Amino acid sequence: MLLAVIGSVVYVSCSGGDDTADAKPKAAEKAAQWRLDENSVAGSDATLWTDTEKSVRLKLLDGLSAEDAHSDALDDLDDREGLTAADVRITQLGVSHGVVSPPRRDGTALFTPDSGFEGEATVTYRVQLKGRPETVRGNATVTVELSPGGRYERGYDNCAEARADGAAPVRRGDPGYGEHLDRDGDGTGCDRG
Incomplete structure (x- = not known):
């Protein structure tokens, strides 16, 4: 079919009138590639007063962050936004002066001291993002003692x-x-006796 118009020019655009049709397409944004921040230290300190409580909940992901390999973005693992405890594997390595429950879905574990123990107990563990090879070692320290009132x-x-x-x-x-x-x-x- 031939279209002839005298005295005017007809312009037909395949881009629906968009002036940017000839612009180069933007590079697709890279998906975040998270890895454990090598400067992060996982673990927390806790105090257990044996005259008031039998055990204490440890926050195993406290202070641990992941960083995106493509940007400067950081994501704290101990909150409920972005990456969370569901995105990691926590493996217990050792415990002194007590027992520790398996890690819970929220990144915590329950420490119960040996009967009669008073002093400083430690829990060591390893944290790994699922699907990534890097690991970070975590340490939790629990001071086990009587409460200030219990001492008296x-x-x-x-x-x-x-x-x-x-x-x-x-x-x-x-x-x-x-x-x-x-x-x-x-x-x-x-x-x-």
Whole structure:
């Protein structure tokens, strides 16, 4: 078909009238390629007061970030935005003076100290982004002790002291009772021997 118009020019554009049809297409944005930030240190410190609690929840991803290999973007793994605990594997490496539950979906684990232990316990673990080879070592430190008020209420240092004072057995709630005297955790201390 031939279209002839006298005295005017007809311009037909295949781009729907868009002036940028001849511009070069933009390069496709690269998808984020996350890797663990080598400057991140995973882990947290916690205090467990044994006269008020039996265990403490550790935040294993506390302070850990991932960085995008294509940009300067950082993403904290210990929050609920972007990358989260669901995007990592946490492997326990070791624990001193207690036991640790398997990591939960929220990136936490429960630490329970050995009976009668007081002092500093450590939990070591490894964090890896799923599908990536890099790992970061994590450390959590738990200070296990009596609460400030519990230190003054502790009473007897050992069962020999309680027996010498005529107080044995010592029941939970009695003056001088302490969990360190109650090895089997039944609420009665110095009830053996």
